[in-house]
Amino acid sequence: MKNRKHIAIFASGAGSNARRIVEYFQHSDAVKVQLVVSNKPQASVLDIARDFGVDTLVIHRSSFYDSEALLERLQADQIDLIVLAGFLWLIPPYLIQAFPRRIVNIHPALLPRYGGKGMYGMHVHEAVKAAGETETGITIHYVNEQYDEGQTIFQAACPVLPEDTPQDIARRVQELEHLYFPTVLAQLL
Ligand code: GAR
Secondary structure (H helix, E strand, O other), X not given: OOOOEEEEEEXXXXXXXXXXXXXXXXXXXXXXXXXXXXXXXOOHHHHHHHHXXXXXXXXXXXXXXXXXXXXXXXXXXXXXXXXXXXXXXOOOXXXXXXXXXXXXXXXXXXXXXXXXXXXXXXXXXXXXXXXOOOEEEEEEEEOOOOOOOOOEEEEEEEEOOOOOOHHHHHHHHHHHHXXXXXXXXXXXX
16 A cells, blocks of 8 residues: 555646656655656656656657556556646546546636636736736646636736736746645645
């Protein structure tokens, strides 16, 4: 019997959130980051995982949507929670059914605004800037079969200043992500 809860992180990009999560739980008796999954073989997040001795898995679109090989791996690894940290593919129904309220995403805006297909990364911050918003933030939410529509678990806000560029906004939002994502996960588990 395992004595720690197992997380699988799904990520496609730089992996700064994944790094924070791995660091946060590195010496935990309660939680272990068991697996990092990416759809991009060159993604930096895979190097981060390897540096910390976390197993990695690269997935391909066809097998992700048309087979349940990934599900079998997640079950073999006794995964309790799937964490999307900059993972941009829509999660297929078989995974949502296998992990009810056990898939969590972080989004770099205050949902329901600035969410949905195509709203990711800098696109979000550019849209926030273009709309002249005075506030933005982060949303951590459960994942359902639509992009960015699952139940909200946690939000935190930060100001948008008139002189901010989208890059400035991105930086401020990422600070919130790095601060809150690991602790919110710890509370969930
Ligand atoms: C994060 O800002 C996350 O909120 C965003 O991708 C970034 C990944 O950064 N996710 C989305 O936009 C999902 N729609 P990271 O690879 O440095 O953690």
